[in-house]
Amino acid sequence: EPEVTQTPSHQVTQMGQEVILRCVPISNHLYFYWYRQILGQKVEFLVSFYNNEISEKSEIFDDQFSVERPDGSNFTLKIRSTKLEDSAMYFCASGVGWQFFGPGTRLTVL
């Protein structure tokens, strides 16, 4: 069964550093998403992406964040200058109606 994959599974970084989280969506899906979940809280939407452009973004998704689909398979989330409060689990999802989630990348900012 096809699935969404994410790398790395865990990333530790220093405050102020740039990180890139990678995702490979399910191949025939057209809509891609990033969500995050701070420990103990609910899952929050960050951004959706369709037809090579952002279709919607939340207030969380400020200028520090960017997304890219550099080739036909990968979908990336970049955080330019990480803050302590960016520590969270980041989920990638793809869908054609209902959304399938990857296993997540746990980002720890020290």
Next chain:
Amino acid sequence: GIQVEQSPPDLILQEGANSTLRCNFSDSVNNLQWFHQNPWGQLINLFYIPSGTKQNGRLSATTVATERYSLLYISSSQTTDSGVYFCAPPGGTSYGKLTFGQGTILTVHP
């Protein structure tokens, strides 16, 4: 945006017991997903259920869109059912962001 409330917030069961989890939402929706977040943090798709009732093994779900609620039934619970259950309707279009509730934390004791 749409508001999502889940109840109860916590539920403790003995193995073999049945339970009903509820999800209320503030606006009409044209689909809704239920997820199980396991102890490793993975979000597992349970149901995509815009309306009506679906069953998958010991789990079933019912969405009554006109009354703005969905129910998840777990029968003969097992310790592996423990975790957090989220409902998530989309905001806006069918392909839009999912808005997650706060979740129900289920603990099943042997």
